[in-house]
Amino acid sequence: MLQIGSKAPDFTAEAVWPDGAFKPVKLADYAGKWLALFFYPLDFTFVCPTEITGFAKRLSEFKELNAEVLGGSVDSVYCHLAWIKSDLGNLGYPLFSDISHTISAQYGVLLEDKGFTLRGLFIIDPKGVIRYQLVQDNNIGRSVDETLRALCALQTGERCPSDWKKGQPTLGK
DSSP, rough: OOOOOOOOOOOOEEEEESSSSSSEEGGGGTTTSSSEEEEESSSSSSSSSHHHHHHHHHHHHHHHEEEEEEEEEOOOOOHHHHHHIIIIOOOOSOEEOOOSSSHHHHHHHHTTTTEEEEEEEEEEEETSEEEEEEETTTSOOOOOOHHHHHHHHHHTTOOOOOOTTTTTTOOOO
């Protein structure tokens, strides 16, 4: 089981990139940057497109924080591409395929009996260390606001109170 402060499991996966190309993506590609890595259950579902496009709409805010976004599911890159073309539009970040279920199992979000994942979100720091994780029921979409808030709080390197927002005082070290 992964814990906060542990090294993020390394992986390489085939992904659909914003230009529509199929190319590998590796965790190592994000060394030196913050990464919001998220897993979603399946393509062509109800809640997932709200999250995927939600991250896309706020991508510039992640980039301003030296952070990248990477999403994926157990669907194939062909399924991802069909969904992007039919419903999602240009995301600005890659969607990886974990068709082997290896990555989602490493990150502890795979529902083996169902063959798909829970909604898992991991904020990984520039050294490849997991600093935040959230795994939740598949019926509830994640908050991009909360993801950005947590990322900003982590980047302060200080203690931050409940409901802290960027620009507010922290509790110090």
